Amino acid sequence: MSQIQRFGSWLTKWFTLVVIVWAAVNYFAPQTSLWAKGFTNYFLSIVLFGMGMTLSLDDFKRIVKMPLMVIVGTVAHYLIMPLLAVLLCKVFHLDGMVAVGVILVGCCPSGTSSNVMSFLSRGDVALDVSIGLLSTLLAPLMVPLLMSGLASQYVEIPVEKLFLTALQVVLIPIVLGVTVHTLLGERVSAVTTVMPAVSQVAILLIIGVVVAVNNQKLFTAETAMILPVVMLHNLSGYGLGWLFSRLMFRIYPKGFRYAQQKAITFEVGMQDSALGATLALQAFAANPVVAIPSTFFSVWHNISGSVLASLWRGHDDKYGIPADSHDGRRPVARPIEVGAGAQAEA
Numbered sequence: 001m002s003q004i005q006r007f008g009s010w011l012t013k014w015f016t017l018v019v020i021v022w023a024a025v026n027y028f029a030p031q032t033s034l035w036a037k038g039f040t041n042y043f044l045s046i047v048l049f050g051m052g053m054t055l056s057l058d059d060f061k062r063i064v065k066m067p068l069m070v071i072v073g074t075v076a077h078y079l080i081m082p083l084l085a086v087l088l089c090k091v092f093h094l095d096g097m098v099a100v101g102v103i104l105v106g107c108c109p110s111g112t113s114s115n116v117m118s119f120l121s122r123g124d125v126a127l128d129v130s131i132g133l134l135s136t137l138l139a140p141l142m143v144p145l146l147m148s149g150l151a152s153q154y155v156e157i158p159v160e161k162l163f164l165t166a167l168q169v170v171l172i173p174i175v176l177g178v179t180v181h182t183l184l185g186e187r188v189s190a191v192t193t194v195m196p197a198v199s200q201v202a203i204l205l206i207i208g209v210v211v212a213v214n215n216q217k218l219f220t221a222e223t224a225m226i227l228p229v230v231m232l233h234n235l236s237g238y239g240l241g242w243l244f245s246r247l248m249f250r251i252y253p254k255g256f257r258y259a260q261q262k263a264i265t266f267e268v269g270m271q272d273s274a275l276g277a278t279l280a281l282q283a284f285a286a287n288p289v290v291a292i293p294s295t296f297f298s299v300w301h302n303i304s305g306s307v308l309a310s311l312w313r314g315h316d317d318k319y320g321i322p323a324d325s326h327d328g329r330r331p332v333a334r335p336i337e338v339g340a341g342a343q344a345e346a
Helices: 002-013 015-028 037-053 057-065 067-091 096-107 113-120 125-137 139-150 159-192 195-213 226-251 258-269 273-283 288-319 338-345
Strands: none
Touching: 002 015, 002 195, 015 195, 015 288, 037 159, 037 195, 037 273, 057 067, 057 125, 067 096, 067 125, 067 139, 067 226, 067 258, 096 139, 096 226, 096 273, 096 288, 113 125, 113 258, 113 288, 125 139, 125 159, 125 258, 139 159, 159 273, 195 273, 195 288, 226 258, 226 288, 258 288, 273 288
């Protein structure tokens, strides 16, 4: 177990670089991962089962304890990212299956990587986890609903297939994971300690499949605009998530403080791209190009999230802004009363 944990720690540290290298391997040697094409839904189920085993009833109680912030953050995610995707498709004149792929990743719940970024930036990790949990639990309903409303102009959306696939790979594994944790308690700790490594390997396998099946289409005129669109999608998500949280701070300053604003920023801008790729491969099996935006997003948002978290933390350290700051402003130094000091010396 300790060897797997060490491997998991190493993989976490270098995950973005490993993803890039692994993608390159599958681009030049697609047979490396083609064997796994029919198993991507099981790989993602393993990831979310592991997520479920790390959850307890307290995680669900937290949603009840701070319902306003969790619900508002979830609504912001499912409102901002899908509409941004549609807007970017219009601006960049994306069409067909490429546009469907961009909108699909925009309709996905928030990614688990956002929890790490929130932690690194000294954000409210508990709020981050709660929003991520609620948005993920709602995914079987929200993804088909949003895709039907926003992407049906490009192609007929297999709503039932999307719903059943999301139910199979998201809701059922999480419920099973929570059930196992509830029944076995601390006895699952030996398994949960190795789940990060297992989850990351599963995500790598999904990425490998997407690159392999799109080997001939990954860098063509049809897909040339996907990477800049994905980058703008993610960065605009951060920006609008931050502006939204600042607006909510003006309305309800007690609940949307500086740490909560960081959490909402990451929760809005980061997507569960592994789910997007899996849904694309299952529901749009005849058009695997739909999965390319999710794969690009998976690589890019880990890079951008790490950079943003580092910049945020560095900014706070430079200006002495504490993690529990009310509004994120620099502390105001109190003026020294020179006269009083002089009188005391006299």
